[in-house]
Amino acid sequence: MSGQTGRRLDDGQRRAWLRLIRTENVGPATFRDLINRFGSAGKALEALPDLARRGGAAGIRLASEDMIDAELEAAARMGADFIAIGEPCYPPLLMRVDHPPPLIAARGNLDLLRNPMIAIVGARNASLAGAKMAARLSAELGRQGYVIASGLARGIDAAAHGGALDTGTVAVLAGGLDRPYPPENDGLHTEIAERGVVLTEMPFGWTPRARDFPRRNRIVAGVAYGLLVVEAATRSGSLISARLANEMGRLVFAIPGSPLDPRSAGTNRLLKDGAILVTEAADVSDAIAPLIGRELQPTLDMEEPSGLEMAEPPGDDERQRILEALGPTPIHVDEIIAHTGLAPAQVFLAILELDLAGRIERHPGGAVSLLMGDL
Structure with a gap:
């Protein structure tokens, strides 16, 4: 799906996406490459x-029904929702991050996810x-109208959430919605779920x-302007x-000590x-205010034409050339294409096969590396 379109998945599509x-x-x-290749999760x-077999794996464990x-x-017992990228309540800035x-x-007041956010983090x-x-x-x-995002950790995170309970706060978890961490913040987690969003x-x-x-930290940074x-x-x-946050092009602020x-x-x-040095709230809001309302264009588009949908599977010789180009050091896919001389769509498809076989690791910016077991 692309952009803040307001399109919604039906129940069958949402189930297939989740699976x-x-x-x-x-x-x-x-996931994005698979949707681009086949048109649907089903x-x-x-x-x-x-x-996965073409990538060298004996099999792949599909999530069971x-x-x-x-x-x-x-999710139903907790009153939680699964929000797909491109749906109205998906945080608009999160669509602009890598992957x-x-x-x-x-879970909570999902309308808050459409509001401009500022992340506040710090020492436990x-x-x-x-x-x-x-x-x-x-x-x-x-x-001033900003929703405060943080990671529900003890210390600064908890203080930031507590300060914004009345105005709106978003807690991003590293585990499942039913596995908040640390346990000492269970009460805060419950309050945020009732008054903000988890x-x-x-x-x-x-x-x-x-x-x-x-x-988790990538999402905390990704939902916010700064x-x-x-x-x-x-x-x-x-x-x-x-x-x-800096790599995503977000503003980074710090309080001197x-x-x-x-x-x-x-x-x-x-x-x-x-x-940016901060001693008062205006130092943050004055820098972020000019950014609010700018048209948001995701850097990654779930429907971006990639040629994957038309690509013929690479042959064994072509896969071997791609494998030989890979190593433990991350390398951009464009460099693999240039080195091997293969068609881009075929290289992308081979990378997809290797990924599903568990033989490579993906890195920010479109780089990939071979896992140690394949060296």
Whole structure:
């Protein structure tokens, strides 16, 4: 689907989309390529076993109908919805990130997802002053009409959510909607679900792992016009969020702190690197206000012509040339096309087959690398 079209999936299409994205080795980029190739999730599901076999896998585990039934029933019990990219409540800025999630599960006042958002993140072991500053800025920006997005972590995240409960806040989870983390924020999670929005791209029942938090951070940064870091050590998830926001073209803000406090080392470094210095809410709103209302065009289009729908499957010799061009270092697909001299659509199709076989890893910007087991 393309842009903020307002088109809605019917129940059968939504079920097929959910089954496709929950299938082994199908991530957002692969999902998009499959839709482009086959035109629908249902047809893509039928083709998956053959595609994975051509990529070198013995088989592929499709998400079962029972699994999808269970997830849909869990969503209904919680009053949650699955929102597809391009539908009215899908966050408009999230469509502009690299490989946006095709479906998000969301619960709460979904109309808030259409409003302009600002992300506020920071240290889990926040100082009292840092937490008070996050709550104050969140409340002030909320009164100006901004929805505050964060990751429901302890410390700065929790303070930012708390400050915006009355005006609108969005909590992005690293696990399923029924698996909020950390447990100490269960009460806050419930309040946000009642008064704001809780959302995730992960399945119901999914307990978050360490590697799921950077994926969560990408959505926190992706839904917002800008990201404010209140406190952060030099090695922290908040700095990962800031880097992702910068790569997405979002504004990055930081609050300066004492050079003696390690919780300010990351924010002070961001300021040295060009982040916008913040001491009051106006520093954020004045920078973001000119961006509001600009026409939004997604960088990735679910219906973008790619030639995949017309491509003939590559032969064994062509697949081998593509495999030989790959290695552990990420390389852009355009470089593979230039190196092998093969038709772009055939290279993209071979990459899709290898991805479904679990033999490659996709990276931001259209790069891919070969997994170690295939070296």
